[in-house]
Amino acid sequence: MAIGPDFPKFPTSKSQPWQSLGPGKEVGKMVGGAEKWVMMVTAQTPTNIAVIKYWGKRDESLILPVNDSISVTLDPDHLCTTTTVAVSPSFDRDRMWLNGKEISLSGGRYQNCLREIRSRASDVEDEENGIKIPRKDWDKLHLHIASYNNFPTAAGLASSAAGFACLVFSLAKLMNVKEDQSKLSAIARQGSGSACRSLYGGFVKWIKGRDEDGRDSLAVQLADEKHWDDLFIIIAVVSSRQKETSSTTGMRETVETSLLLKHRAKEIVPKRILQMEEAIKNRDFTSFAQLACADSNQFHAVCLDTSPPIFYMNDTSHRIISIAEKWNRSEGMPQVAYTFDAGPNAVLIARDRKAATLLLQRLLFYFPPSSATDLNSYVLGDKSILKDAGIEGIIDVEGLPPPPEIKDSIPTQKYKGDVSYFICTRPGRGPVLLSDKSLALLNPQNGLPK
């Protein structure tokens, strides 16, 4: 298997049409060998964070949004889903394991993705192992899928976006689907709306589209991750005592009851999309930050305008915003943008590495780890920034001075334990195939989880 970093090519397809096996007959073919082969592909797909938010569907089952959205793809080294998909004539049904636990594939979202991908399958030949699968056989062959997030699934970090993107991407490679990433994104969208934006690295726009069948509701890349590589991202995973409204339920209730959503979707977001595209194109951090913060706040405003109201941010989220706003104001220009999805976690996008260092000092000053937590499990991801911030251990956190912008406001309160941990990361690349077979999540002999 060959792996390119961005648009990897998978098993070369043959142009000659192959004859399909009739129903009831054994499908797929191992040239001159036993019939119990397993063919596998493993891929890794990033998560993403919207900076112009998606909130509200115009079509629930096709997952068509009421407005365009724009996201930043996060570095898969720190936040990604790895998925292995396998096909074998020996599988008797489609099965899936998420983080090692078997889950049902009967839901409409999985079924939609599987159906759409299967309908686009092509002939596949694995010359090395002498396996041939004619296009028509994909309808009869069953799949095993194993997926793993390198971050806590329940932490509200867009695991479903990375998950469905990875499912669709890896299946497309396995089945030799010849459509481009954008077309694949329209399939991933049917699994989870924001998944379509995880088919690309860098800066991605999900165009809401106009067609009733949703074929033009897909993602396009605005710029790759190298375009604006100054940016640095710190995610604060916030401790929460509240059970949150799922985003599916939440956005349905907002569409049904908010009197502000329609105005936002029709009048406000279209202008912001153009402004955000311009800001990204020009690497204009001031505009980028103003737009991202305002749009995050407006998304939470329409949640609050829902009946019953939806609260995703909590007091800790509010405090993080205040810290960022106060600092930005004192500097005279934004050093950090904040954005919050359907939960209390803050995604903080710093102007550059230096700003991220100063930000981390502020965050650790206000939110030191609780006594039982060691720094190594409190600051995750790219820990190199800790050293820049002069922090090697808890004692350095305790010694952090109050940020200069609050020097007159006394006493300064600290909020130990209100943040579970931080993840330091950056904008990152899109999906990739993993050539290292040892990284596969399924056993190559029987197609079951390792």
Add this chain to the structure above:
Amino acid sequence: MAIGPDFPKFPTSKSQPWQSLGPGKEVGKMVGGAEKWVMMVTAQTPTNIAVIKYWGKRDESLILPVNDSISVTLDPDHLCTTTTVAVSPSFDRDRMWLNGKEISLSGGRYQNCLREIRSRASDVEDEENGIKIPRKDWDKLHLHIASYNNFPTAAGLASSAAGFACLVFSLAKLMNVKEDQSKLSAIARQGSGSACRSLYGGFVKWIKGRDEDGRDSLAVQLADEKHWDDLFIIIAVVSSRQKETSSTTGMRETVETSLLLKHRAKEIVPKRILQMEEAIKNRDFTSFAQLACADSNQFHAVCLDTSPPIFYMNDTSHRIISIAEKWNRSEGMPQVAYTFDAGPNAVLIARDRKAATLLLQRLLFYFPPSSATDLNSYVLGDKSILKDAGIEGIIDVEGLPPPPEIKDSIPTQKYKGDVSYFICTRPGRGPVLLSDKSLALLNPQNGLPK
């Protein structure tokens, strides 16, 4: 002094015009006696809570709002301002004391109210004490003002609304201003916007008006407090660690930066005002509650849509909303409406006394007093409802069972200490004069605070 409960008449004015004293001469006259008299009036004015919110001015100095609002006046027995205003030729300048402490009257808001009231003064004769003040003399006579809130000023309970309403009402009585309550409300409005709604009892609408000079931006009574006397109100004064944005600053920033406010003010509120008037007229609690809750949430939504965002509600506020929403849903129709002003305190309006009893049980279950607080200082106002709720002491609070609507959600968390205290009250009457001279806050001999 005669006192009527609602529209009290004060010192009978004489129709004959009196001669004014020229500048520099001694003003006012004690018939056949010494010149060092002090004439005083004491009044009591309620606070009010908006159920369709005022947020945003179209004119900052005249305090003209961007939309109409509707409020419920709260029973002054539990929440009111008492103000004594005194005039005497011996006073050498205007002075004011708030809760016993002298404060400056130099601010524009006080100056506007004093100027407007003085310009409408009439001849006054106190026959009993033989004092005559010709209309023209009011410009030269100085005033002493003492004001006292029967509730904590800093608790975010609309003290400025009751305060400015009481200032204007009592001065109007002292100076024999002949304009009706509505005209007075337009003066109080220039002290604090929502003060105009405290000139009436019951249910009050502040009409935003159209004139540039603000003369038609005034309050009218929709119904008096007897019209719908089933309603019962519980205020949760919520403990807060945050310093809040003042409503003056907050609404200015919302007007300047929120893209949703204009849509709310122009398209949404006008319809809600009509619906709320109808709900009040028909004592339709279901509509009343839905409108009040939705409008409170939308007000906080536009605060969140402000840049930088404004958060008035905190996690405790959110929890109170969740408790109310869950209970309302389980009953199939609203039992309680909630509304929050520019702070975390909840004002909960119960359908009737029985609903208020059930509500208080729920509130005390989730928010028991902290160990150091005794029940008597935790539930204030009309404590009679405690008995209905079967609660005579802390032990009864501890014994409260979880509300039936949450019987399946375990474990139930409690939030001891998150509420400072509750005030039980009802819709109430408008301003009244207090005839009992012992209630005056100024000494009748020297016009200084008692």
